Amino acid sequence: MLEHLSKSTLQQLIDSDAIEQIEAVLGSLRNVPFDHVEFHKRKNLANIVRVFRGDGLLKDQKALQLILSELGPSDIRGICNTLKITEIPPSIEQFAQKISRRHSKNPELKKSFGLSYLAAEPPDKPPTHLQIVGPAPYPFRQLKPYQMSILLRTLQELSPSLSRCVLQMPTGTGKTRTAMELISFVLNDSSPDDVVVWLAHSAELCQQALQCFAEVWSHVGMHPVEIHQILGDSSGLPFDRPNRHFSVMGFQKAYSLLKRDSHPFAMYRDRVRLIVVDEAHRVIAPTYRAATEGLAGDRARILGLTATPGRSTSNEEENKALAEFFFNKLLELESPNRQPLFSYLRHEGLLASAVRTPLETGRSYELSREQLASLEEEGDLPVGFLKMVGADDARNALIIDRVYEKSKKSSRIILFSCSVDQSKFIASCLNFIGVPTAHVDGKSSAENRAAVIEDFRQGRIHVLCNYGVLTTGFDVPKIDTVVITRPTASLILYSQMIGRGLRGPKLGGTETCDIVDVIDNILGMPREQRAFRYFEQYWG
Structure with missing residues (x-):
């Protein structure tokens, strides 16, 4: 339907400066011929609108008024039929308001606007709780020997009440899977009303944890266990429900509930036997620490999970505070035959060899x-x-040229951008030159992100551009190229970005992964690349 609009209307739906900028960069590419006439055809302008506006287009009343005012009677009737509206609203303004307020998430409406990869069904609202009881519907994947070894060491370290430690496992080696086996062991050995709490900073990480626990517990669980999700609009802690619990909480939600009423926390924490902190480096932030300690009663052990043992490459005080929070106990992965760990993981097909190709x-x-x-x-x-x-x-022209060349050989490329605008910009350019590309950011709806990621997983999208959302809680194993366009001094962030491509073939990943680092001369920033030096052992 967007293709039915005039060029001037399509241009109004996009920032005019952005159109000129895209056209200029496409015209400067070294490896791709550019046709200015083709660029200004309505189908191509419509595609740019889809990338820049995303599913927010159907929530924008002014944009909808602009679109509706230009559509013909048959298109208007088609929209009404799609939305099951029997009478056309008397004015464009009222029609736009009705769509934006009541129908913006309608998947059929998204399809009619050509927003095909955004047309996923809205995710079901998660239940307050559910109970996992076998038998399991799928085969069980046993832990690898290196995972079992560190699991046993961690259980021993956490045997005393109030003990704390950090479990460090390199990105792609199965931290979450190993932790779920440990949690299952604790719950199998627990009293009938014991609780294990999982704390994470994003909904994606929480959902990932829930799915992994359900899979493991359905195979190894010896008792019924209630799973509770304390996220988003959850009303509070399930302190008044008996039985064993596995409770997954977002840090921010836990903190807001604690500030609103500490009484449920006092009731619940007496039952908490173990708290697992995903992305452990976050726990010393004041609100996160308050939420964690608010759940820690007299018996609670605290386990931190991380791929990197510190919080910063430059702030020693933060690293010290993190170590002290976990009582200076760090358990690191070890190879079973005294071979260097990363060599062992690559040899066993558990970790991809990272091939760094700087730009x-x-x-x-x-x-x-x-x-x-x-x-x-x-x-x-x-x-x-x-x-x-x-x-x-x-700089963007160089990046697009490199990604275009990589796309000829790579099936799945993930690109980390400097900003939302850059991510949309690069996605628009790549789409025009024939590389199926999508963009997501923190403002993308949950159903949009889910649909885009599924298309990426299935190979319908070859390049996934993002800003600030896919460093964690994102599981697409067969990524063979990671493009890092944003400079960073953060060891943690760099670890998370390259980690998206490091899963080896035995874990559903690839043998090698190209890491394209975009390197600039940033005056005033230390030239030494501490993050790169730290990760030298990843390079195959």
């Missing part, structure tokens, strides 16, 4: 005094600086 841009940027202070305080480059870098046309 030297030759571009120079200078950090201001304020930006340097922010870097020192926050441990990473400020958002404003990243937006400036992401808006550099010459």
